[in-house]
Amino acid sequence: MKKFLATIAAAACLLMPAQIQAADYPSAEEVKAKLANVEGAVFDIGKPNVAYEKYFTGQTYHASLAKNSIGVSNVTFIDGAHTFWHKHHGTCQILVTESGAGYVQLWGQEPVELKPGVVFTVPEGVKHWHGAAPGKMMQHLSIMQSNSEVSTEWLEPVDDKFFESLRRQS
Numbered sequence: 818m819k820k821f822l823a824t825i826a827a828a829a830c831l832l833m834p835a836q837i838q839a840a841d842y843p844s845a846e847e848v849k850a851k852l853a854n855v856e857g858a859v860f861d862i863g864k865p866n867v868a869y870e871k872y873f874t875g876q877t878y879h880a881s882l883a884k885n886s887i888g889v890s891n892v893t894f895i896d897g898a899h900t901f902w903h904k905h906h907g908t909c910q911i912l913v914t915e916s917g918a919g920y921v922q923l924w925g926q927e928p929v930e931l932k933p934g935v936v937f938t939v940p941e942g943v944k945h946w947h948g949a950a951p952g953k954m955m956q957h958l959s960i961m962q963s964n965s966e967v968s969t970e971w972l973e974p975v976d977d978k979f980f981e982s983l984r985r986q987s
Contacts, residue, residue, distance in 0.1 A: 842867075842876055848893060851954055859915045859956070860891040872901045872971045873948070874980075888963035894919060894955045899948020899980065902972040908962035910939040912947060917955035920983060921947035922975075928983060931955060946975050951984035 842865035849862065863880025866873070875898025883889040894917075902924070912921060914931040921937050922928040924944035929937060931947070939945050949955035961967065 841865075842878075843895070845878070848878060848895065851895075860958070862893050862956075863891060866892070872903065874899055874901075874974060875949075877948075882958070884963065886962060886964060888961055890959045891915070892957055892959055894949035894957075897949050897951045897953060897980075899975060900946045901974045902944050902946050904942055904944050904970045904972070905939065905961060905967070906942060906970060907964070907967035909941045911958075911960040912937045912939065913958040913960065915956040915958065918950045918953045919948055919955035919957070920950060921945060930986070931957065944972065950986075951981055 845862050860882060861880040862878045864878060866877040866879040869877075869879075876895045877898050878893040878895075880891040881888065882891055899919070912931065914933055914935040914937075916933055919931040920928040921931055921939065922945060923939065929935075930950075931937065937947075939947075947957070
């Protein structure tokens with residue numbers, strides 16, 4: 818399974834200026850200990866994702882697993898962390914949930930629950946967000962094409978009141 822996923826690919830990460838220091842994040846050991854309670858970490862957790870923090874609520878970790886024409890990244894969301902609304906241009910995005918509990922939502926649709934083993938494809942150009950459920954942790958693989966014609970358009974944050982309403986569902 819790992820070989821299969823490693824051969825597929827990709828994470829949407831644009832390099833942006835860091836807003837906080839990596840020292841502000843819990844250690845990888847602390848994150849692994851928390852993940853042990855939610856099926857554990859399957860892939861490397863990576864490093865604090867400070868370069869993209871301005872497009873996420875909460876703390877995330879990022880580990881690039883493959884960098885070819887298709888990229889694969891492991892993203893770890895801590896305690897309800899999630900992305901802002903965004904669109905991927907030039908590629909779809911495949912999310913493979915590894916551990917924990919979370920959601921993905923396409924614009925104009927109801928959120929879809931992400932649990933271990935759930936695979937969700939976000940069509941190219943569709944506004945969406947994804948991340949851990951309120952108060953939960955989640956890990957997923959992000960698989961996308963990776964070339965000069967691929968970009969991510971970051972949009973507004975997910976409404977806090979709406980996100981908190983998901984707590985009752987998870």
